[in-house]
Amino acid sequence: MDTFLPEIKIDNDFIHNIPIPVAIVDKNLIFISHSHHWSVEHNLGKESITGAYFFDIIKSFPTELKTILEHCLLGNSSANEGKKFDLKNGENLWLKWKINPWLKVDGRLEGLIIVLENITDKKEINELVKDAQEVSRTGGWEVNLLNKTSRWTKMVNIIHEMPLDYVPRTFDENFAHFKEGEHRNKVLHAAKKAINAGIPWDEEVLMLTGTRKEIWVRTKGRVEHNNGKCIRLYGTCQDIDQQKRAELQYRDSVRLLTKAVTASQVGTWEYNLENGRTMWDDVNFDLHGIKKNNYEGSLYTNWKNSIHPDDVDRVKNEASLRYKTNEKGIVEYRVVLPDGTIRFLKSTVTFISEANSSIQKAIGISQDVTPEKLAEIKLKEFAKITMEQNNSLTNFAHMVSHDLRAHSTNLSVLTALLQDEKDENEKKQILEMLKKATNSLNSTVCNLNDVVLSTDTNITDKIVDVKLLEAIHNVQNNISTLFKEKKGFCDIDVNEKHSVKVVPAYLDSILLNLFTNSLKYCSSLRTPIIKISSKYKDNFLEFSFCDNGRGIDLQKFGANIFGMNKTFHRNKDARGVGLYIIKNQIEAMGGTINVSSEVDEGTTFIIRFKI
Amino acid sequence: MQQNICIIDDDPICVFGIKKLLKETNLFDTISTHANGLEAIQDFQKSIDKNKSLPSIIFLDINMPIMDGWEFLEEFRKISFKNREHVRIYIVSSSVDPRDLLKAKSIIEVDDYFIKPITNKAIQKAIENVNL
Numbered sequence: 001m002d003t004f005l006p007e008i009k010i011d012n013d014f015i016h017n018i019p020i021p022v023a024i025v026d027k028n029l030i031f032i033s034h035s036h037h038w039s040v041e042h043n044l045g046k047e048s049i050t051g052a053y054f055f056d057i058i059k060s061f062p063t064e065l066k067t068i069l070e071h072c073l074l075g076n077s078s079a080n081e082g083k084k085f086d087l088k089n090g091e092n093l094w095l096k097w098k099i100n101p102w103l104k105v106d107g108r109l110e111g112l113i114i115v116l117e118n119i120t121d122k123k124e125i126n127e128l129v130k131d132a133q134e135v136s137r138t139g140g141w142e143v144n145l146l147n148k149t150s151r152w153t154k155m156v157n158i159i160h161e162m163p164l165d166y167v168p169r170t171f172d173e174n175f176a177h178f179k180e181g182e183h184r185n186k187v188l189h190a191a192k193k194a195i196n197a198g199i200p201w202d203e204e205v206l207m208l209t210g211t212r213k214e215i216w217v218r219t220k221g222r223v224e225h226n227n228g229k230c231i232r233l234y235g236t237c238q239d240i241d242q243q244k245r246a247e248l249q250y251r252d253s254v255r256l257l258t259k260a261v262t263a264s265q266v267g268t269w270e271y272n273l274e275n276g277r278t279m280w281d282d283v284n285f286d287l288h289g290i291k292k293n294n295y296e297g298s299l300y301t302n303w304k305n306s307i308h309p310d311d312v313d314r315v316k317n318e319a320s321l322r323y324k325t326n327e328k329g330i331v332e333y334r335v336v337l338p339d340g341t342i343r344f345l346k347s348t349v350t351f352i353s354e355a356n357s358s359i360q361k362a363i364g365i366s367q368d369v370t371p372e373k374l375a376e377i378k379l380k381e382f383a384k385i386t387m388e389q390n391n392s393l394t395n396f397a398h399m400v401s402h403d404l405r406a407h408s409t410n411l412s413v414l415t416a417l418l419q420d421e422k423d424e425n426e427k428k429q430i431l432e433m434l435k436k437a438t439n440s441l442n443s444t445v446c447n448l449n450d451v452v453l454s455t456d457t458n459i460t461d462k463i464v465d466v467k468l469l470e471a472i473h474n475v476q477n478n479i480s481t482l483f484k485e486k487k488g489f490c491d492i493d494v495n496e497k498h499s500v501k502v503v504p505a506y507l508d509s510i511l512l513n514l515f516t517n518s519l520k521y522c523s524s525l526r527t528p529i530i531k532i533s534s535k536y537k538d539n540f541l542e543f544s545f546c547d548n549g550r551g552i553d554l555q556k557f558g559a560n561i562f563g564m565n566k567t568f569h570r571n572k573d574a575r576g577v578g579l580y581i582i583k584n585q586i587e588a589m590g591g592t593i594n595v596s597s598e599v600d601e602g603t604t605f606i607i608r609f610k611i
Numbered sequence: 612m613q614q615n616i617c618i619i620d621d622d623p624i625c626v627f628g629i630k631k632l633l634k635e636t637n638l639f640d641t642i643s644t645h646a647n648g649l650e651a652i653q654d655f656q657k658s659i660d661k662n663k664s665l666p667s668i669i670f671l672d673i674n675m676p677i678m679d680g681w682e683f684l685e686e687f688r689k690i691s692f693k694n695r696e697h698v699r700i701y702i703v704s705s706s707v708d709p710r711d712l713l714k715a716k717s718i719i720e721v722d723d724y725f726i727k728p729i730t731n732k733a734i735q736k737a738i739e740n741v742n743l
Contacts, residue, residue, distance in 0.1 A: 398706070398707075398708040401707055401708075402674070402705055402706045402707070402708065405705040405706075405707065405727070406622065406705040409705055409727040409728040410622065410624040410625065410628075410728075412728060413624065413625075413628040413728045414624060414628075417627075417628070417631060430627075433623065433624050436623075436624070437624055
């Protein structure tokens with residue numbers, strides 16, 4: 001071989017320093033010389049390969065390459081910007097080459113000059129970029145401001161639904177695809193700012209595709225300056241139609257929900273059971289009368305302080321029970337607003353656990369139910385009054401029917417007997433009874449009338465100041481006969497200046513009832529003594545009426561003593577109805593009556609009159 | 612065997628009426644009357660102490676002072692069954708209150724409930740039921 005070398009005249013140092021991967025081989029594909037880049041490019045190390053066979057050195061190269069090299073040895077050139085080879089181990093190999101035959105002046109082939117690059121890495125990155133563009137539907141574009149030409153990557157054409165060979169022919173055509181008006185103006189404005197001030201843009205706008213379809217795109221752009229002059233505009237174009245429409249839809253529904261929540265005055269809140277973090281929306285702050293941006297201490301403390309004092313303990317218990325059991329439900333409570341008004345709130349709570357974590361949250365809504373609550377309270381009051389009145393009416397109806405029936409029955413029996421009776425003496429006796437019966441009927445009607453009057457609450461204009469002591473003396477005089485008969489005795493300790501606000505007739509009726517009851521039901525073992533006293537107490541005059549009579553078994557009759565149920569015996573001095581009447585009269589005048597009694601010891605009535 | 616009849620009512624006119632009707636039957640040796648339940652119970656106690664039998668028929672009013680008809684029935688039940696076994700009790704009241712009628716039905720000692728004025732027919736019915 002040495003004999004050939006002078007003839008070939010190759011400067012090895014020169015070739016070694018050529019900055020591309022180049023090698024020179026002879027006709028038998030034996031290396032004659034190569035550049036340093038060649039060794040680096042093909043991972044050959046520092047050892048010299050001069051004199052070695054091409055495929056001994058680079059064994060991994062595909063056999064197709066051998067075919068190409070052999071073709072070149074016939075005097076042909078070969079060039080490729082990048083060809084993919086499938087290797088036996090399944091990997092890809094990308095090669096880029098330029099091969100020229102090395103010809104002598106006389107046209108004799110001496111060997112080959114090979115420039116061979118392994119561009120596998122570069123190619124694979126490019127493939128990746130291409131894939132990425134397709135997956136993300138992102139394309140690149142540029143406008144050369146010097147010669148006004150544009151370039152688009154294929155993806156930009158695809159997004160625009162334009163033919164793949166289309167490129168904008170003028171500068172303005174680059175913007176013609178954006179929707180006219182707000183959207184196009186936005187991009188034009190951004191481009192102007194980029195050209196003039198170098199500010200990059202990133203906008204989401206609507207555009208019209210080649211098929212006149214409206215889609216959302218994200219356009220990003222920036223500029224390149226050279227010597228203070230803007231020479232290039234470039235950027236990306238991304239199809240974000242699906243995401244954008246979903247986002248807009250979501251925003252719309254959020255806006256709707258917010259509107260609905262705000263309009264319905266429903267407050268929402270969230271409480272993290274693990275770390276105690278609490279979140280409230282604006283409405284919830286309003287409902288509790290707490291200023292969102294101006295409260296001190298924890299939200300929990302503020303919430304607790306806003307609750308009506310009578311409800312705090314109950315609400316705290318109910319809340320902690322719910323947090324313990326995670327049972328959803330409703331807690332109702334009152335809050336006291338800063339101006340002192342009371343608001344009824346209904347809080348509905350439910351529990352959620354976040355996916356893949358043990359974090360438990362309580363979420364809930366609060367509603368102002370004040371009008372409903374007030375209406376409910378009023379309704380309950382009305383229902384109670386109605387029920388009471390209904391009861392009284394039923395009792396009254398039965399009382400009337402019973403008592404009037406008793407007398408009418410007697411009258412009819414007696415008249416029938418009178419008709420059939422022949423005996424004059426008997427007749428006389430029956431007539432006597434008839435007289436009694438009519439008297440009883442009369443007094444019963446009077447009694448019933450009193451009952452009706454006593455339930456009349458419209459008496460305000462009849463109320464006057466009456467000296468209690470005077471009224472007592474009057475009634476005492478009226479029943480002096482009864483006092484004498486029973487040998488009764490009075491111990492009166494009432495200040496003559498004590499006066500009460502009453503209907504005078506009612507006061508007389510009350511006193512008369514108390515006196516006659518005491519005397520009628522006096523004990524046969526003792527002299528009847530009635531002790532009367534009065535004193536002022538809490539804006540009332542408290543009047544005590546105490547006897548030493550037979551007493552009432554309150555355990556047996558306590559519940560009914562002032563009622564109508566057990567009342568009204570035919571004899572007109574029966575106790576029951578009298579108490580019913582005076583209770584009604586006292587209450588109609590705004591007073592109260594209470595009784596205490598021991599059987600065989602006596603009875604004490606405590607009556608409070610308004611003063 | 613001596614047949615006694617007893618009227619417990621505070622209304623003398625009522626008592627007079629029932630007595631008139633009973634006398635027409637000529638079936639009874641004695642007719643006793645009491646103005647309230649307590650008087651009657653005390654009288655019954657005396658009879659039992661003296662080994663005398665109780666009345667065969669009682670006409671009982673409900674609304675009376677001191678001890679009413681219902682209270683009387685409660686006390687009556689305390690008398691040993693042997694002594695009261697043959698006693699028939701008829702309530703005679705002017706009350707048409709359905710609550711009173713229901714209450715009377717629920718008491719086994721009560722045989723019937725007559726609404727005033729008591730009629731001849733009712734008296735006959737009461738007498739027929741008694742084993743004379």
